[in-house]
Amino acid sequence: MMLETLGPTNPPPHRPALPGLDGVAPQIREAILARGQRNRVPSGQPLYRQGSPARRCYLVASGRLKLVKLHEQGKEAVFRYIGPGEITAVVAVFKEKAYPLTAVAIGDTQVVGWDRPTFMALLREYPELALHLLQVAVERLDEVQTRYLELNAEQVQQRLARALLRIMKHSGRRTPDGILIDFPLSRQELADYTGTTLYTVSRTLSAWEKNGWVASGRERITVTDPHTLVKFSETGETD
Amino acid sequence: MMLETLGPTNPPPHRPALPGLDGVAPQIREAILARGQRNRVPSGQPLYRQGSPARRCYLVASGRLKLVKLHEQGKEAVFRYIGPGEITAVVAVFKEKAYPLTAVAIGDTQVVGWDRPTFMALLREYPELALHLLQVAVERLDEVQTRYLELNAEQVQQRLARALLRIMKHSGRRTPDGILIDFPLSRQELADYTGTTLYTVSRTLSAWEKNGWVASGRERITVTDPHTLVKFSETGETD
DNA sequence: ACGTGTCGTTGCGCCGGCGCAAACAGGCCG
DNA sequence: CGGCCTGTTTGCGCCGGCGCAACGACACGT
16 A cells, blocks of 8 residues: 555545446446556646646546646636546547646546547447536536636635535545545645635634634644534625 | 617628537538427527526527626626527536526527427437537636636736627627627626626726727727737736 | 616725735654 | 754735716617
């Protein structure tokens, strides 16, 4: 077991041992996975880079990927943290395009990759796959649109609450103290996810810690009072 | 001709008479269109509403739809203006969900609609359709992500420039004075599209009009100096 | 022509949150 | 153990842009 360098990257317990493509019939899934190439990405390394030609798409087998989009003038936006069973870079299947964003490994990560011709063949061979991907794409579109609306209608603190809860639901683990986000997450990264600065995140988390809503340490956050935080994320009001 | 109440809604000249689903083979397209129901939406009326159960998806045959997402506390975000040949509300095909946004007609608009079972059958019958939709979804996802990043990294004026150019490319018409956006577009709508307020839009357009970059009237905008505007939209600098 | 309603413009004051700077905290290595 | 590196905290000043309010401009109906 050499994957343990960064703490537990435990897959949620309900997932299968060889994870992937939830929502596709098992035997088809096996056939599809068999045609891909396994690949290991060390922690912190990019799997693919925004701007470089998109030749392959990937499925996370174990570990976690952070999907970020960079802006010329320095800023960057974090769109998703994806885990086992989730797919990324479907753009690669169409045309000769560039990756629209960058995927970097959070903790040691294993992926399965397909090149364009192979994946195209799979799509034609298994229409179910195309339907599954369409559904995923539509869901993600909805999520980004929701976040766009929030970014332009809500105050920073409200967005930060939503961000914490969203990440918590997707990657949280129950502990005695509350729900722990089980991968290293810095103030800067939360700021990039929320659309603000690390200063504001820091100040806000400090305040919430005084309120007893969260407990936090270096790159480590536990939500101790989810209920109150949910209420705040919906109303934007402390009361 | 009773459609002329709101000015010309001329389809781009290169589109076919019965428009739709660019990118799908013509005979398949005909078969698909034949299975849908035509429907007319008067100017200003909603085709479907955010929050109500999503039972049908639609293709624009003629006219134009504005896709908006509303926020509880009053604000709203405009995501797209779609025209002939473009599809919307693909969510309706999966599960029993609610529409994630509202579509309202800009000018008198004709659409073709399919209910869930019919469209599902079509998807299974014509795998090419699913692939086309997947591609469209991925493209839109990319666009929204791009706009999200801009919203959180760029100043209002820069975003406004990008918005104008984007709408111009998609719905512009050449005139002697420059490129005219050929549907009524108020300051408020531009603000909702850009993520700002009508005040700021008004001030900015006034300034640009002094510079000779645009000419504008009541719900009517012409880009007179696209080149300079493009440069500004990329650098954010006047020089 | 005149009233009315809708949309656009602009002056002004205010504030959320950015961002520099400086100090602090914890993990890691020699 | 002490130094170092990286992440975090907090004080403080500044400013982009919001939003009220008041006015102006244009389109339309009768």
